[in-house]
Amino acid sequence: MTHLPTTRRAAILAMIAAAHAAVAAQAAPAQLVSTLPGDSVYRLSPRIVDQDGRAVTLGALRGAPLIVSMFYSSCDMVCPLIFETIKQTRMALPPEKRDRVNVLMISFDPERDTVAQLKETAAAHGCDSHWTLVRASDADVRQIAAVLGVQYRRLPSGAFNHSSAILLLDKDGRIAARTGKLGEVDPQFVDALARLA
Amino acid sequence: MRVRDVLTGLLLAAVGLARAGDYAALPGGRFESVLPQGDQPGVSVPVTLAPFELRRTPVSVSEFLAFVRAHPEWQRGMAPAVFADARYLANWSAPLEPPAGAGALQRPVVDVSWFAARAFCESEDARLPTWLEWEYAAAADESRTDARADPAWRRRILAWYERPAGAALPPVGGPANAYGVRDLQGLVWEWVDDFNALFIAGDSRTQGDPDLLKFCGAGAISIIDRDSYAVLMRVAFLSSLNAADTTSSLGFRCARSLPGASR
Numbered sequence: 001m002t003h004l005p006t007t008r009r010a011a012i013l014a015m016i017a018a019a020h021a022a023v024a025a026q027a028a029p030a031q032l033v034s035t036l037p038g039d040s041v042y043r044l045s046p047r048i049v050d051q052d053g054r055a056v057t058l059g060a061l062r063g064a065p066l067i068v069s070m071f072y073s074s075c076d077m078v079c080p081l082i083f084e085t086i087k088q089t090r091m092a093l094p095p096e097k098r099d100r101v102n103v104l105m106i107s108f109d110p111e112r113d114t115v116a117q118l119k120e121t122a123a124a125h126g127c128d129s130h131w132t133l134v135r136a137s138d139a140d141v142r143q144i145a146a147v148l149g150v151q152y153r154r155l156p157s158g159a160f161n162h163s164s165a166i167l168l169l170d171k172d173g174r175i176a177a178r179t180g181k182l183g184e185v186d187p188q189f190v191d192a193l194a195r196l197a
Numbered sequence: 198m199r200v201r202d203v204l205t206g207l208l209l210a211a212v213g214l215a216r217a218g219d220y221a222a223l224p225g226g227r228f229e230s231v232l233p234q235g236d237q238p239g240v241s242v243p244v245t246l247a248p249f250e251l252r253r254t255p256v257s258v259s260e261f262l263a264f265v266r267a268h269p270e271w272q273r274g275m276a277p278a279v280f281a282d283a284r285y286l287a288n289w290s291a292p293l294e295p296p297a298g299a300g301a302l303q304r305p306v307v308d309v310s311w312f313a314a315r316a317f318c319e320s321e322d323a324r325l326p327t328w329l330e331w332e333y334a335a336a337a338d339e340s341r342t343d344a345r346a347d348p349a350w351r352r353r354i355l356a357w358y359e360r361p362a363g364a365a366l367p368p369v370g371g372p373a374n375a376y377g378v379r380d381l382q383g384l385v386w387e388w389v390d391d392f393n394a395l396f397i398a399g400d401s402r403t404q405g406d407p408d409l410l411k412f413c414g415a416g417a418i419s420i421i422d423r424d425s426y427a428v429l430m431r432v433a434f435l436s437s438l439n440a441a442d443t444t445s446s447l448g449f450r451c452a453r454s455l456p457g458a459s460r
Contacts, residue, residue: 038277139324146311146393146440147279153394156235156242163396 036062041147042173046140048106051118051133058173061132065176065196066102066169070141070150070162072109073121078164081182083125086166090130092190097197103131106144108152108160110135149178170196218260218321220250220453221377228333231425232395232432244329251326251334252450254369254379255387256317258295259302261309264317266293271313280312282441303368305385305448311440314388318451325390326452328435332428335381337374345425354427357383366446382427385448386434395436 036042042058050056067086071079083105090098107113113121118133127133136144145152152162168177168189177192225246235242265272272292273285286308289295295302309317311325318324326334338344345351371380381387389395438447 036277039279040277041279043277043279142391142393143312143315143440149393149439151393151396151436153391153396161396 037172037174039175040173041068041169041175044143044147046136046144048134048136048140049115051115051122053115056132056134061102061104061169062173063171064100064102065171065193066104066173067193068104068106068148068167068169069165070106070108070145070148070152072107072160073113073117074109074158075160078162078182080125082164082166083127085182085185087126088185089166089190089193092185093194093197097194099130100197101130101193103127105131105133106141107133107135108141108145108154108162109158110137110141112158148175168192168196218252218256218323218451219254220323221253222248222250222455223330223334223376223378224248225333228329228336230329230332231428232328232332234329246329246333248455249326249330250323250453250455251330251376251378252323252452253373253377255305255385255448255450256314257302257369258304258306261306261317262293262295262302264320268316268320271316276310276313278441280441281310282443284308285310285313285443287443288445300368303370304366305369305380307366307385307445307448308443309388309447309449310443311388311392311438314449315390317449321451323451323453325388325449327391328389328395328432330452331381331387331389334374334376334378335428337376337378339372340375342375351425351427354382358427358430385446386431386444388447388449389435392435392438393440395432 036059042062044058046058048056048058067089069082069086071082073079086103090101090103093101107118113135115135118135122131122133144150148165148167150163150165152160154160164180164182166179166181166186166189167175170176176196177189179186179189181189225248227243228246229241229243233241234244269275273287273289274292276285286292286295288308290297315325336343336345338347338350341347367384369380369384371383373379374381
């Protein structure tokens, strides 16, 4: 009995959706997206918020090389090491190049990494203005990790198991280098960074 | 001309959605995964799954065709490389021409990336199932909701792996399991939403190359039930994938959370 209305409702919804799609398809090819390379991570448009509570778009990071990694604040083992390794990596650059490099840190843990917590974490690790720490919904974090090739899962205790990759994106968001080395600077990664900076 | 095209598109989309996947309701409840879910490696901790809905069959070629018609950005050649690799829908002769032949449209769609699968599910107000939801649904045979302890059932699943690679895939719509869900075993591998949570090795505290650790013996120790080869093969396969990857034996189905239920 409830069959007919449901089907009709679906059909109406479909028409609305299709009409939307038709309009979007005409208006869409936003200049930014159309000029991005096909393999750019910036094609992803997650809703992310930084340590100052500002909404950030990945596309806004375009134009400079970017070091990207993922972390969670309550992690006391690997994550501090990731921050430290990235700092050392930037320091390994000639001084005039250091400031051309930005850093994006994405939290696995939107539940506990609130904006205030992100700010605290940034301060605790002495992150300068080139660092952006962000949080996103679970679904968006899953997508960001997927596009970066980072694996993670939440444990019942609230901790996370994760692979610890540090990635380098070029000015258009293409993955240019990746390292799993922690606690010491990966010379190949620094070389790649120096070429882009 | 243009108006007619739009009207035709609207009609196609409407028909497509009205027919959109048929879902079975699964009760959820306590479930013991083959993969350890607790904090301690190797120690089994049952989880509680919220009730959810699962597509009765994997997404077919014809359903995916309707999707790419309505969403041109997912047609082959349009989807950017970061979301779908170079062999995305490679066996289609053109972006809107899937393989021809008797019954070809009813085969499960394959050669689709995780991003494409996700976008399809969103288009019917759904999502990809989590690994636990998939594993839970796939534990059932035709009459029991958990047939995993039955050696005969295990043998039947494993027999699938003996089918020669390259043989044409059967159509979707095999026998229904106890939940009314079909083809979970024996047809194609299937994407899950959290495919990138399925690494078997410990964690990043185990220093070293994570790619090497993925399948190492030490990691395998933490698997609860080492007799569940068929499920473990899936886990190993899924954990080897990147989100843009496509393969000729990898398809998907969608799931839905029930209102008010948390995942």
